Amino acid sequence: MSIDLTIAEMMTSPIINAGWVALAGVIVTRALVRHHAFLKLIAQIAFFIALTGILLANNILPYDVHPGSGSAVETVVLGLVKIVWWMNVAWALIAFVRLYLVLERKPREARLIQDIVVGLIYLGTALSIVAFVFSVPVGTLLATSGIFAIILGLALQNTLSDAFSGVALNLGRPFVLGDWIKLSDGTEGRVVESNWRATHLLTAGNNIAVLPNGFLAKLGLTNVSHPNESHGMALSVRLAPTKIPSTIIECMQMVLLSCNSIVRDPAPLVSLKNLDATAIEVELLFQVSSIAQSIAAKNELIDLIYRHTKSAGLLLSSPASSVSLDVGDTRSAVPHSLSALELLEAIPLFSALTHEERRALADKVSTRTYRKDEVIVHQGQKLCSLMIVRSGVLVLTRQGANGEDEIERFAPGDFFGEDGLLAGTGEPGTVTALAAAVLFELDQKSLAPLLKARPDMADDLASFLAHRFESRLQTSHSTQGLSRHRSVAEMLKSMETVFRPNL
Numbered sequence: 001m002s003i004d005l006t007i008a009e010m011m012t013s014p015i016i017n018a019g020w021v022a023l024a025g026v027i028v029t030r031a032l033v034r035h036h037a038f039l040k041l042i043a044q045i046a047f048f049i050a051l052t053g054i055l056l057a058n059n060i061l062p063y064d065v066h067p068g069s070g071s072a073v074e075t076v077v078l079g080l081v082k083i084v085w086w087m088n089v090a091w092a093l094i095a096f097v098r099l100y101l102v103l104e105r106k107p108r109e110a111r112l113i114q115d116i117v118v119g120l121i122y123l124g125t126a127l128s129i130v131a132f133v134f135s136v137p138v139g140t141l142l143a144t145s146g147i148f149a150i151i152l153g154l155a156l157q158n159t160l161s162d163a164f165s166g167v168a169l170n171l172g173r174p175f176v177l178g179d180w181i182k183l184s185d186g187t188e189g190r191v192v193e194s195n196w197r198a199t200h201l202l203t204a205g206n207n208i209a210v211l212p213n214g215f216l217a218k219l220g221l222t223n224v225s226h227p228n229e230s231h232g233m234a235l236s237v238r239l240a241p242t243k244i245p246s247t248i249i250e251c252m253q254m255v256l257l258s259c260n261s262i263v264r265d266p267a268p269l270v271s272l273k274n275l276d277a278t279a280i281e282v283e284l285l286f287q288v289s290s291i292a293q294s295i296a297a298k299n300e301l302i303d304l305i306y307r308h309t310k311s312a313g314l315l316l317s318s319p320a321s322s323v324s325l326d327v328g329d330t331r332s333a334v335p336h337s338l339s340a341l342e343l344l345e346a347i348p349l350f351s352a353l354t355h356e357e358r359r360a361l362a363d364k365v366s367t368r369t370y371r372k373d374e375v376i377v378h379q380g381q382k383l384c385s386l387m388i389v390r391s392g393v394l395v396l397t398r399q400g401a402n403g404e405d406e407i408e409r410f411a412p413g414d415f416f417g418e419d420g421l422l423a424g425t426g427e428p429g430t431v432t433a434l435a436a437a438v439l440f441e442l443d444q445k446s447l448a449p450l451l452k453a454r455p456d457m458a459d460d461l462a463s464f465l466a467h468r469f470e471s472r473l474q475t476s477h478s479t480q481g482l483s484r485h486r487s488v489a490e491m492l493k494s495m496e497t498v499f500r501p502n503l
Contacts, residue, residue, distance in 0.1 A: 021051050022084040029091065041095040048088045055085065062086065063132050082133045090125040094118050179225040180291050187211070188224075224291050230263055231291040235301055238279040240315035245272055245280055251312045252282055255304045257434055258393040258411035261297035262286040279317035304411050311391045311412040340365040340440045343388050346413050352460045357450060364446035370433040379430045383420040385443045389413065392437025398429035409434070421447070422465055 025047030033039040055062060060078065062085040097117050102110045131138045175181050175191050181201070182188040189201030189209055199216055201209040224231050239248055249270050256268040268286035275281070288297045309316065341362035344350055350358055368387070370376055377383045379399055394410040407429050410416060419425045421444060451457060 017054055021047060021054060022081075022088065025051070025088065029095075037095070037099045041092070041099055044088070044092040044095045048085075048092050051085055051088055055081065063128075079133050083129055086125050086129050086133070090121050093121050097121070174221060175223050175225075179223055182222045182224060183211075183216075184220040229290045230287045231294060232285070232287050233294055233297065235284045235286075235298060236273065236281060237284065237305055238281050238317040238319065239309065240317045241275070241278070241280050242313075242315060245275070247312070248280055248282060248314065251308050251314060252284060252305075254393055254411075254435060255301060255308050256284060256286060258304055258308070258409045259286075259297065259300055260409050261288060261293055261300045263289055279320070281320075307412045340388070343390065343413060343440060347388065347415055349386075349415070349418065349461065349464055352457060353450075353454075357454075361442060361446060361450065365440045365442050368439045368441050370437045370439065372433055372435050374433050376431045376433060376439070377417070377427050379428070380426040382424070382426050383417040385417055385441045386415055386421045386447075387417045387431075388415045388440040388442070390438040390440055393434040394431055394437060395434050396429045396431050418465055418468070422461055 025044070029040050029043050029047070033043055052062075060081070062082045097114055101114050101117060127138050130136045175194075177191055177194065180188070180190045187201070187203075187209060189203040191199060192202045192208070193200035196213070198213060199211050201211065203209055237252070249272070252270040256262065256270065259268075262268055263286075266287065268284065271283045271285060273281040273283045284301065286297070286301075288294050339362065341359055344353075344358045344362050345355075350361070353361070365388075367390070370392070376387070376394065379397075389410050389412050391412055394414075394416075396407045396410065396416065397404050398407055399405075410431075416431060417427070419427060421442075
């Protein structure tokens with residue numbers, strides 16, 4: 001067919017009509033129904049069918065590599081129409097891919113696959129336009145460009161490896177943003193960014209480790225954040241073989257029972273690892289709520305191991321790599337009961353006292369024994385004595401609006417009752433023995449002469465009591481009855497009221 005340049009004929013030309021249809025299709029699909037995927041697909045198919053019908057009705061084949069022998073204007077217009085037709089093919093396919101190529105509950109992976117397919121569609125469309133519109137042999141073009149592709153691929157080998165590894169990591173999703181991962185080379189941290197080139201980890205030292213995706217894909221990794229944030233840990237302890245293993249296991253169970261930093265479900269375990277002439281090696285297996293709590297839990301357990309072993313009369317053994325102790329030297333590990341003086345010296349409440357003053361207090365303490373599950377003091381009950389744990393494990397619980405909350409656990413060397421002893425108030429919670437326990441008791445009458453002789457000690461005790469109350473308020477899940485802040489001045493006033501009859 002021929003194209004005349006008169007305006008009337010141009011307005012009735014099938015090629016011009018095809019152009020109007022193509023323009024209308026762009027306006028409708030790219031503007032009016034842009035945010036409606038299904039309507040966009042229907043409109044794209046409708047305009048594609050209309051455009052194809054106009055071209056075929058006028059014997060114009062979009063895939064014909066021979067454009068004919070018309071004028072230059074006709075050739076240009078035909079080329080533009082063919083380009084628009086091929087673009088409509090691509091847009092219709094892309095609309096179909098965006099609507100139906102989905103992965104249930106995996107939107108990120110689905111979007112990545114969609115983008116890859118869309119890229120292939122655009123690549124195929126570009127090659128089709130080059131072949132069928134511009135009559136360029138695609139085979140020769142691909143062969144020529146293949147040489148440059150090989151050269152470019154060798155030059156960008158590492159970059160391409162990182163890019164494809166990034167795609168693989170995004171599809172496999174071994175981790176997501178916010179997960180804590182550990183690599184086989186020892187590197188560990190929280191994932192803060194992941195792109196096509198590299199993955200960024202925030203390490204425990206508050207540094208950013210940038211790991212190329214190609215390097216990351218070659219290493220084995222452990223995702224500590226899945227299936228949940230809890231993290232399993234193990235701590236080994238070597239003890240002198242002065243008692244039977246079952247006694248040592250019982251002592252280590254008391255250590256785990258009194259720890260506040262570990263989770264209770266699943267229950268922690270004690271495992272015997274090794275036994276020789278110099279040591280019994282046990283391993284404590286436990287979990288923390290998150291890996292961020294691992295250091296705090298380990299520190300608390302080491303402190304509790306020291307306190308419980310000393311309370312049970314056990315000795316820590318030398319490391320296996322060091323020179324072994326003479327078996328006869330272990331006689332110094334004969335069990336002995338911790339004296340009240342030793343416990344008073346370890347309590348920060350009496351750190352300002354001299355050795356003689358602590359000894360005088362130690363002579364006035366009495367001993368109390370409690371069975372497992374026995375309640376020592378109820379919530380709100382006024383306890384006019386300081387109770388110091390000699391052995392065993394106690395738990396402090398508080399009844400709140402949502403039930404009973406555990407506030408903390410007491411191990412040998414811990415104490416409670418300072419609220420009633422020093423401030424005359426009721427206990428913040430109920431204290432129960434989780435295991436058979438022995439406690440030392442120090443009453444107000446024993447402490448009153450010391451406060452009379454040392455008035456400055458009242459300031460230290462009030463400051464300590466206010467700080468301990470504030471710490472307990474911050475860690476407690478149940479704040480009912482604990483919400484009011486107590487200042488040092490208020491503590492001093494309460495102590496003056498409590499101890500006035502005894503001074």
